[in-house]
Amino acid sequence: MKVGLYFGSFNPIHIGHLIIANHLAEHSDLDQIWFVVTPHNPFKKKNTLLDNYQRLEMVYQATKDYIKLKPSDIEFGLPQPNYTINTLAHLQEKYPKNTFSLIMGEDNLKSFHKWKNYELILENNDIYVYPRISEGKVETQFDNHERIHHIDAPIIQLSSTFIRKNIKAGKNVKPMLPEYVWKYLDEMNFYR
Template identity: 50%
Template sequence: MKIGLFFGSFNPIHVGHLIIANTMATSTDLEQVWFVVSPQNPFKKNKGLLHEFDRYDMVDKAIADNPKLKVSDVEFLMPKPSYTIDTLTKLQEKYPQHTFKLIIGEDNLAQFKNWKNYEAILEYYGLYVYPRPNVPPHEFGNHPAVRFFSAPLLDISATFIRESIKNRRSIRYMVADVVEEMIQRKKFYI
């Protein structure tokens, strides 16, 4: 099976994530998309990050009705911070019957050369890239391992959602109803 891996902190998962994942799962040759919940992104600070189990649960609830979308906790027992190449290698060892592709936003291409072993990611896995607004120039436009796909241009920010919650503003339509209910019930981000 050809599986797209969509990495992120998902703090919280929002409709932008869901639309991109569903678009990749239904408009490309990918058979499934797995959300890989990252305990800690090596390029981001840990401030305001919910526990990974809570973020995993929100993703799981948000995608429960879509058989083409799955959630993975593979990075939870890996050394932190997690590096994409190490996670890809671990998943390929655990699931040798699958082919994995890395899904990233086009905005990540400008800094992709800073990723650990980015050459190996390109050689063994390849990138499935979705569009992002205001993308800086990059050198990967014609790389044979980089494929570009159409998807809605969404600029929904988890930071904006967390700030809205903190300031008691509505997050309706920005997250799935089950995610909003879980955030309210557990008083996340207050």
């Protein structure tokens, strides 16, 4: 089985995440998309994150009606901070019959050369890149790389940061979130 790994804090998961993941599930050779909930991204401040299991619950709620989309807590038991290379090694050991690919926005591809062991990741894994509106050029070393596939997915201008700020300001963000996620956030009073 060919699995696309969509890493993120998902703080919270929103319809933009689902649109991208579903597009890849339906318009690429990936059989499933796993939302890998990251406990601590080395590039983000941890104090802005909801509890790992609360974010996993939201991903579960958001994906439960989609056969090809799955939540993953694979990084919860790995050493912190998490590095993608370690997660990939762990997954390959745990699921030897699967092949794993990364899913990332164009903005992440620009800094991909700064990732730990990025050459090894590229040697062993495909990367599916979805478009983002951003400035600057992607590193030229990745322009025509055989392992990097640019996907013509919809461009989504929506961020979890924007959603959190709007919830805090008392704005209605319901249309930006999967229904189950909205209900969960509302019941739990998150981000207020």
